[in-house]
Amino acid sequence: MKPVCVLGNGQLGRMLRQAGEPLGIAVYPVGLDAKPETVPYQESIITAEIERWPETALTKKLAEQETFVNRDIFPCLADRMRQKKLLDDLGLATAPWLLLENAEQCAEIFTTFSQFVIIKRRVGGYDGRGQWRLRQGEQCSLPQDVYGESIVEQGINFSAEVSLIGARSSKGKLVFYPLTDNLHEEGILRISVVRPQLNEKLQQKAETMLSTIMEKLNYIGVMAMECFIDGDNLLINELAPRVHNSGHWTQNGASISQFELHLRAILDLPLPKLVVNSPSVMVNLIGIPINPAWSSLPLVHLHWYEKEVRAGRKLGHLNLTDPDVKRLSGVLTKLAPLLPNEYQRSLSWAIQKL
Structure with a gap:
């Protein structure tokens, strides 16, 4: 089995390494400051836990490797404008958007969009x-370097936020987890809830959308789509x-975790049907000690x-899963005083x- 080098050594790289151990897959999360001679990249399959990285001696070497899976896809999806253009070209729905080119545009934003917009680098x-x-009516005071380097999206009064995580093999096989309900607070994911087979129609629609994207890009591995x-x-x-x-809930709530699934896909190992029989909850632990x-x-x-405890930093997570919704809810109630x-x-x- 070929080893795997992961560009980035944060928590995602750590969990990829943990997922590889039972399968006998050596996974090396690689810090961006590592020296090329310390990394077995020449005999490894290469993947990444981050979309964008600085140019260093190491990243230059990795970028030259044909075994860097999805190497040329990362720059496309790391740029929100290029990502939006891709989705537009595929006829997939997103919030209406435009490139914010100069400060004068700020006065015109609300004639184009609704009363609420989001500006993103x-x-x-x-x-x-x-x-x-x-x-509308708020002062548009933004850093000067935002202009030309940001997009504006129309704010959406959505009823829910969901994500779909799926994987594609080099042979084009596709597998998906159930849709995940997500709650964000101050832009950070706080908690996720999964209820298998809840909305088959919405699940099928999401799978068709993500399939279209992965097939267009000839993408290999795990991809997440937030909607x-x-x-x-x-x-x-x-x-x-x-x-x-x-x-993250897949670590304890699915037959195969997303981390193992990604390793399977990039190493051309089998991608069996994913089994999820029970509801699951994932709680992000943000800025609080263990x-x-x-x-x-x-x-x-x-x-x-x-990791060192700092405000706003993701330090860990809690996974809970059980077929009995009442029992699962009861444990969440008992968890509340501990947070x-x-x-x-x-x-x-x-x-x-639930």
Whole structure:
């Protein structure tokens, strides 16, 4: 079995490494400051946990390798404008958008769009950073370097946010997990809920959309598609050409985790039908220290990233899964006092979703 080098050594690279161990796959998460001679890239399949990276001696070497799976797709999807153009070309629905070219455009934004818009940097920025939400009448005071390097999207009064995670093999085989309901707060994913076989019509629509994208790009591996539900329509918000935060529940709630699935796809291993029989909940642990009491509750699986605690930083997550919705909701209720006040709304939301 060929080893795998992961460009990036954050929590996603760590979990890819963990997923490879039972299969005998050596996975090497590689920091961007690593020296090329310390990395076995020449005999490895290469993947990435991040869409965009600086040019270093190492990334130059990796970019030269034909074994860098999806190498030429990352620049396309890392740029929000190029990503939007791709979706437009494929006839897939997104929020209406345009390139923000200069400050004078700010005065015209609300004649083009509704009373609420979101400005996003074309590259970089995540978890709410590099984004500005503006309502009609608010002053449009933005950093000068935003102009020409950002897009404006019409704000959508969506009824729900969902994501679909799927994978494609080099032979074109496609497999998908059930749609995941997500709740974001201040631009950061707080909690995800999965209820298998809840809405077959919406599931099929999402699978068709993501299939179209992966097949157009000849993409290999796991890809995530975040969407808004607007009436009976799905509007694509963003694509991630990698394993994704909203798929962490698969570690304990699916027959194959998204991390193992990605390794299988890029190594040309079988992609069997994914089995998800029980509802699952994933709780992001953001900016809070570890609490051993979490693990005292039944059903709770703690995944801790061993990172320095900082406000707004994803430090770990909790996965809970059980076929009995009442029991699962009961554990979430017991978990509530063990988490800060800012989690109470999201936990109540998850219990209602179940």
